[in-house]
Amino acid sequence: MVSATLIAARAAQHAQLIRRIHTGKRDLGLDDETYRLILARFAAGKTSSTDCSVAELQAVIEHFHDSGWPRPGGVWHKPLSPRQKKMWALWQTLADQGKVRNRRMAGLLGWIAGQTDNQVQRLEWLTSEQEHTLIESLKQWEAR
Incomplete structure (x- = not known):
């Protein structure tokens, strides 16, 4: 059985990744259509970050980094x-x-x-x- 603490930790991680994705979307200057296409490509066709698994959210964030969005402590490149x-x-x-x-x-x-x-x-x-x-x-x- 999964403890309530573990469930809460997973939910907090999920929420944190969604916040990072929305920050990346803003920083990269992505319009909504482009953002949803990226989600669909890296999250098995899903077009809402709330529907994505932690692994799918991490894949989207990695794509944002590959697109020029800085890693924590990294150098920022303009959109x-x-x-x-x-x-x-x-x-x-x-x-x-x-x-x-x-x-x-x-x-x-x-x-x-x-x-x-x-x-x-x-x-x-x-x-x-x-x-x-x-x-x-x-x-x-x-x-x-």
Whole structure:
């Protein structure tokens, strides 16, 4: 039999993770639709954080960290621009299709460095033309 203390501790952990997810959503500048799509992808189709298990909530938080949201004590990166979000979404789609082995931000940045003449290491260093070219390249890669 599970003790009342253990049940209360699990409920408190669940509530804390939900608060962290909502903070991450705000900090990353996610609109409600994007947020719910992320939940659905990492929480077996669930679109409400209250319906998620602790493990699913932790997976969403890990995805937020991969997207630039800092870990506790980490360095904050500014939220992604719409074009950067598009690159990230396309990268995740390619990973879902098995065309990319490293679905993390480091994988995308490595690919970007290899695709740009000046070997850009950070998304915010891309020019508008480079962003456009990279998005189109990702779209073509996805179509293949």
